[in-house]
Amino acid sequence: MPGSSGMTTRTRTTGLGKSELRPDGIPKVRGEFAFSSDLWMDAMLWGHTLRSPHVSARIRSVDLRPALAIPGVRAAIAASDVPGRPTFGLEVADQPVFASDVVRYHGEPIAAVAADHPETARLAARAVLVEYELVEPVVDAEVALRSDPLHPDGNLFRHVRIRHGDPGIVGDVVVEGTYEVGMQDQAFLGPESGLAVPGEDGGVDLYIATQWLHVDRDQIAASLGLPASLVRLHLAGVGGAFGGREDVSLQIHLCLLALRCGRPVKMVYSREESFFGHVHRHPAKMWYRHHADYAGNLVKVEARLVLDGGAYLSSSNAVVSNAACFAPGPYRVANATIDAYAVRTNNPPCGAMRGFGSVQVCYGHEAQMDKLAAALHVDPVDLRLRNALRRYDRMITGQVLTGVVPVREVIEAAVGLPMPSGRCLEDPALSLPGGAGLSADVSDVSRGVGVAVSFKNIAYSEGFDDYASARVRLESDDSANVTATVFIATAEVGQGFVTLAGQIIAEELGPFGVVLAQANTSDVGSAGSSSASRQTWMSGGALMLACAAVRHILSERAASELDEPAAAVAYDTGELRSTVSGRRVTAAELLISGPIDVEEVYHHRPTMALDADGQGDAHLSLMFAAHRAVVDVDRGLGLVKVVQVSTGQDVGRALNPLAVTGQIEGGIAQGIGLAVMEEIILDEGRVRNASFTDYLIPTSLDMPDVLATLIEQPEPEAPFGAKGVGEPPTISSGPAVLAAIRAATGLELTRAPVRPEHIALSDGIHTVSDPSEDRSSMLAGDNAGL
Amino acid sequence: MALAVPSTLDEAIDAVAGAPDAQLLAGGTDFCVQVSFGLRRPTGVVSLRRVDDLRGWSADSDTITIGASTTYTAMIEQLTGLLPALAGAARSVGSPQIRNMGTLGGNVATASPAGDTLPVLLGLDARVGLAGTTGRRSVALHDLVTGPKRTSMLPGEIIVDVTTRRPRGPQHFLKVGTRNAMVISIASAAVGIDPEAETVSCALGSVGPVPLRAPQAEAFAASEIDWAAMTASDSALARFGSLAASEASPIDDHRSSAAYRRAAVAVIAERGLRRCLRDAG
The missing domain is CATH 3.30.390.50 (CO dehydrogenase flavoprotein, C-terminal domain)
Known part of the structure; x- marks a missing residue:
């Protein structure tokens, strides 16, 4: 089976709470892990996609014949070759598999070809003749709201309106600001790739790096015009995802080509094509007005949030809902007026990315909290602590927070960690802003400290039927070795569920061998998406239920074997023991009569839709985090070095502390990337930097020291008490960096990412506070003032 | 695509003369990226990797001559004392892997406005040694680089070395x-x-x-x-x-x-x- 080596992992692990190592860790470091781009089958063909060089155009004609005339080309397909539904989409199928009459964004797929050699395929795609009639693009979301529809579904994806409390109330102190966040890319290292293999039954097997096998399958099947049972997906090695693999990219194209040619077809995007092949983080423009009383209590938050969703819907509806619900940040406020819009434009489509709507608003609400602190002449940390949400407080959606809400604890932890003591790199000059460019001397640098706090939902919200399935097969061999085989469709995208699955088996069943079968759509039901920090809770919950079902069957078999009532049989790490007679029987003995094979489905508590005023219990549970950033800024050149980020993070319970630390460090890298460098640069909708030469992500010289304190307060509803941990590090780390740059420079800096010229070419001091007033001591370790 | 792997400068000159459209390959850190981006489709390549005449460096009281195949890593390791600014420029290039492959001659031949060693060399009044079928010549760097990624090198010419004046101050x-x-x-x-x-x-x-x-x-x-x-x-x-x-x-x-x-x-x-x-x- 292509690419299956390395996908089935065998482990024997300890239980929960231990820093168990990843079974795929060493193979990945040694270059031995098979990623989706390593898939191979003899006699396979290579696919390539033709994409629009234009941002907005009408398509007059598509002529595939010049491509087909090239020797070695086996198929060339376009919109008219899609036998089933011509469109796809996560929420609404509004995006064409191939553009047929209209191009709505730069890089939209027009056609695809398959050839004997990847080079031939590339040339053939270029040979397809397309006649375009250019149309003026609409690239500004505010303009799009007033423009003619760019799509039959219109330009307003969704308006989320929240009216909470008294809209007319006015605070003693009012601060206002407008903030902007640029378009971030997930920049995963493994480009989109897959291998489609036509089946003898008219179906197709697709080996693919994705975040959600079953939802891909359903979208593919619809466009192929096949029943879902004939479309079988298998997870291939995923080289990072971060939300960018939630949407279909090459899946349908590959399956169409394979079925057309009757041969396996492989496709791998180049780095450049990858930037066109997946959705990005929504750019946002955000207006905020915060009201507080003289004591520093928040009175009202008003916001107008405009998210540019690009050409197609993707998950914009859910992203904009998050932006609205979390617009004030994790603070108690009785009155809120929020209008959040997700808008269609001719920019590249935007959808899911780590932090999902919370990241953008965090830049706004945290800048506002600092402004408010300055206006009130109070310490910004004190202001946050005073207003921090507590358990049983209400969100602005009216939802009462029934889970653990350790906002105070995460803030105190983040600011309580030690400040950096000095420069500790081997070569101190490299640790200054500008790094290897050696552009600064110590005397050119000023230091600043900033704090930011955030929250976000776990799992899917607003009444979505969110569930995960898990199947466990327990069997014994002739030597009485018991093996638990786990069938679960959870996409391992780096988060470490492959490690956790073994730990859960060890915890719930005992010291058995564990085999984690390759995730697919055939052997087990959907696990839902590896998104929204939900798999530890959801797939973990499903596996917990499956283990309980296995124990139950073992107990029944033991009761029969021991001839005692099932109620008298207790499960004890792989053995069953009668509480009446004390007699024991091992799991291995109980499996002689045959293996146990059970599948269970875990649903989280149902959530509700938001009503017309944006009120409702829309969310399952929330995760909280605080970050303190220490930065050095070269004011003359506007260059920044993030020296340290310390964080307190609410994790419920750390089931694998090492894996949690990995999520925190990686998430902070992605968070500070957005703060100081990461942005898709658009020129009238055209992507200007589709490469790792020009789309910059942090290197080791950009990465700060990270200190973390995990706040472990078990979440009552969560399986094992564990909250998700993947997203919070990415949310408030960047806003903390921006706050620190403001503190170092005295500049207002309302846009992320901060560009060097925003600092260096700024003509003066714009902040509302007095920059000579050094607040950094209050943000440092000794928070005596708290 | 034809690949020539000469081991002397004369062989290299002959190889280029025999295949006028061939692309010279040193470290490949620019060229290979362009190929993989589909921006170039070379019909022939002459690899300079095994040409010993292009390696090494020498110094006298007034000048320093650096072989075109000297990598950024070699500049950092061997020239920090004599030419600290050149070593600094080399250190600012790419990643360790890029610095292990990329060469001084390649940086000059690519003639990017952003070529990191070029300002250092220009400040030291560098001259570039060229070899071709008509013999050898030396051209001031200032005259060699004529525009963005454009040089006055003649068809078939190979960069042999770069000679700078020896700095008498920082x-x-x-x-x-x-x-x-x-x-x-x-x-x-x-x-x-x-x-x-x-x-x-x-x-x-x-x-x-x-x-x-x-x-x-x-x-x-x-x-x-x-x-x-x-x-x-x-x-x-x-x-x-x-x-x-x-x-x-x-x-x-x-x-x-x-x-x-x-x-x-x-x-x-x-x-x-x-x-x-x-x-x-």
Whole structure:
């Protein structure tokens, strides 16, 4: 089976709470892990996609014949070759598999070809003749709201309106600001790739790096015009995802080509094509007005949030809902007026990315909290602590927070960690802003400290039927070795569920061998998406239920074997023991009569839709985090070095502390990337930097020291008490960096990412506070003032 | 695609003469990227990797000659003492893997306005040694680089080495990019002083179609420095930076704006001269 080596992992692990190592860790470091781009089958063909060089155009004609005339080309397909539904989409199928009459964004797929050699395929795609009639693009979301529809579904994806409390109330102190966040890319290292293999039954097997096998399958099947049972997906090695693999990219194209040619077809995007092949983080423009009383209590938050969703819907509806619900940040406020819009434009489509709507608003609400602190002449940390949400407080959606809400604890932890003591790199000059460019001397640098706090939902919200399935097969061999085989469709995208699955088996069943079968759509039901920090809770919950079902069957078999009532049989790490007679029987003995094979489905508590005023219990549970950033800024050149980020993070319970630390460090890298460098640069909708030469992500010289304190307060509803941990590090780390740059420079800096010229070419001091007033001591370790 | 792997310079010249469309391959850090991006489809390649005549370096009392195949890593490891600014420029290039492969000759031949070693070489009045079927010649770097990624090299010519004057005082290379490593420069400056001749050199990168000298700034600084004390007034240093900035001709692109590039030149030129005076003082 292509690419299956390395996908089935065998482990024997300890239980929960231990820093168990990843079974795929060493193979990945040694270059031995098979990623989706390593898939191979003899006699396979290579696919390539033709994409629009234009941002907005009408398509007059598509002529595939010049491509087909090239020797070695086996198929060339376009919109008219899609036998089933011509469109796809996560929420609404509004995006064409191939553009047929209209191009709505730069890089939209027009056609695809398959050839004997990847080079031939590339040339053939270029040979397809397309006649375009250019149309003026609409690239500004505010303009799009007033423009003619760019799509039959219109330009307003969704308006989320929240009216909470008294809209007319006015605070003693009012601060206002407008903030902007640029378009971030997930920049995963493994480009989109897959291998489609036509089946003898008219179906197709697709080996693919994705975040959600079953939802891909359903979208593919619809466009192929096949029943879902004939479309079988298998997870291939995923080289990072971060939300960018939630949407279909090459899946349908590959399956169409394979079925057309009757041969396996492989496709791998180049780095450049990858930037066109997946959705990005929504750019946002955000207006905020915060009201507080003289004591520093928040009175009202008003916001107008405009998210540019690009050409197609993707998950914009859910992203904009998050932006609205979390617009004030994790603070108690009785009155809120929020209008959040997700808008269609001719920019590249935007959808899911780590932090999902919370990241953008965090830049706004945290800048506002600092402004408010300055206006009130109070310490910004004190202001946050005073207003921090507590358990049983209400969100602005009216939802009462029934889970653990350790906002105070995460803030105190983040600011309580030690400040950096000095420069500790081997070569101190490299640790200054500008790094290897050696552009600064110590005397050119000023230091600043900033704090930011955030929250976000776990799992899917607003009444979505969110569930995960898990199947466990327990069997014994002739030597009485018991093996638990786990069938679960959870996409391992780096988060470490492959490690956790073994730990859960060890915890719930005992010291058995564990085999984690390759995730697919055939052997087990959907696990839902590896998104929204939900798999530890959801797939973990499903596996917990499956283990309980296995124990139950073992107990029944033991009761029969021991001839005692099932109620008298207790499960004890792989053995069953009668509480009446004390007699024991091992799991291995109980499996002689045959293996146990059970599948269970875990649903989280149902959530509700938001009503017309944006009120409702829309969310399952929330995760909280605080970050303190220490930065050095070269004011003359506007260059920044993030020296340290310390964080307190609410994790419920750390089931694998090492894996949690990995999520925190990686998430902070992605968070500070957005703060100081990461942005898709658009020129009238055209992507200007589709490469790792020009789309910059942090290197080791950009990465700060990270200190973390995990706040472990078990979440009552969560399986094992564990909250998700993947997203919070990415949310408030960047806003903390921006706050620190403001503190170092005295500049207002309302846009992320901060560009060097925003600092260096700024003509003066714009902040509302007095920059000579050094607040950094209050943000440092000794928070005596708290 | 035909691949030739000569082991002497003469073989290399013959290989190129026999395949006029062939692409010369040294470290491949520019060329291979262009191939994989589909921007070039070479019909032939002449690899210079095994040509020993292009390796190594030598120094006499007045000049330093560096073989074209010298990698960035070799410059860092072997030339930090003699040419610290060149070693600094080499250290600012790419990642360790890139520095292990990329060569000085390749940086010159690519002739990118952002080529990191070029301002350093230009500041040291470098001359480029070329070899072809008609023999050898030496061309000033200033004359070799004629435009963005354009040179006056003749068809079939190979870069053999680069010869700089031996610095008689400090030289500093400063590079500005929006990341702390592995970044293409959006402005760079190589500033040096010669206390014996009482002259200043200031060469700029990424702020014009080619790396360029700032002669007005150089002359101004030379006249303002107190060469006995190795000092200059703050206002003179600032004016030196402004003059250098005014001699740059930067553009707006997706990496930065012309306004920022010009401002950055003023800052790094001034800082470079301060460092030189501090070192010499």
